[in-house]
Amino acid sequence: MKKVLGALLGAVLAMPISVLAAEPVATAAVPAVSSGVAGQLTQLVFGLLLVLGLIFLLAWLLRRVQQAGPAGKGQVIEIVGSRALGPRDRLMLVQVGNEQILLGLSPGSITALHVLKEPVQVPSTEKPTPEFAQRLLEMLGKDQKDKK
Template sequence: MGETGTTNAASQLLNVAFSLLLIIGLILALAWLLRRFGQGNFLNQQSMKIMASMPLGTRERLLVVEVGGQQILLGVTSHQINTLHVFDEPVVDASGGTSTDFKKRLMALMNRAPASDTPAPETQKQKPQ
């Protein structure tokens, strides 16, 4: 009786090990296929790059995207993507750093004057009665 119990346990262990190897092989094959034919090619696109990103809220952000050598400012929310501005000349260099006047250009785009470094004037104090 002892010999059949050992043989049965050994065959079950061999079945489990083979099943695990088969599952790992399937995962690796699917990952290779996905990278080869799926999203992997999209992520390696050189013609479209996200140059800069600035979060505005939990689900909103600004993106500077370079497409075909032209940089575009996009507003991204959870429901839509809007083109805010198409820049005539690059505002973000290829190394990922922003140019010094990006803030000025963005403020001009938004038709706002840049905030000054001087504090706001004090409000008049009320006279005690």
């Protein structure tokens, strides 16, 4: 755009004064240049909005497709228990069907340590943990049960 305006300004300054007074063509050419820039800017904004809309649409579709899949039902492999041995090493007890396997996990490797002949019965003394929002309300002293 600077080149176009510079060329117009150079052409106007090179013309004799009598030509400038006779022809008002140079003033008509300046709005045409600015409307072209406005058109390009409008096209750029609409293109950007189209791409952003497409990104949000694809993200929404991906989320819907992932929710439609199996949500944990029919899982064959289940983690029964886990114990940290160090900052990067741990033991895991995994149940596959009716068989339990003790695994050693370290960075870069998983080793089957022992296959248990009899499955270990884990007592279900875990109480269900409340949702984060419920816990936050309890900590703030605004339990929802108090509102009733």
